Amino acid sequence: MRDVESQPSWRSDLKRVEVLPDKGDRRVYREIGDDGATTFEITDDVANERLVSEIADPGRAFSGHWVFQFAPAEGGGTRLTLTEVGDVPNPALRFFAATIFGWEGSTKRYLADLQAHLAKS
Structure with missing residues (x-):
């Protein structure tokens, strides 16, 4: 999750990542994928313990962040909990997200891609 530069090699929806200049002590990067570019x-x-990645593109139709929480897994390894916290202020876009696209599509795809990547390792 922290190695954003390598994510295009295992994420099915991601074409490339551009690392941008830091904002103070915060790392900034842009993902270019099936849905366009998002910073x-x-x-x-x-x-x-935790990693939080927040959308840093003002003026988008949506905003939010992903919270990755890490904990020791029973039997060894690491347990990942991924939570998406988003805001879609436009009622029409909220309708489409709820009825057509689904709220959990991005996180489900990310976790499936991660699971496939780890299975290869």
Whole structure:
């Protein structure tokens, strides 16, 4: 999750990542994928506990962040919990997201791609 530069090699929806200049102590990067380009900023990063990646594109039709939480897994390894916190202020876009696209599509695809990548390792 922290190695954003390598994510295009295992994420099915991501063509490339551009690392941008940091904002103070916050890492900034742009993902270019099936849905266009989106800029993200790491707003919280606690090793072995939590990583928060927030959309940093003002003026978009939606905003939000992903919270990656890490914990020791029973039997060894690491348990990942991924939570998407978003805001879609436009009622029409909210309708389409709720009825056609689904709220969990991005996180489900990310986790499926991650699981496939880890299975190869």
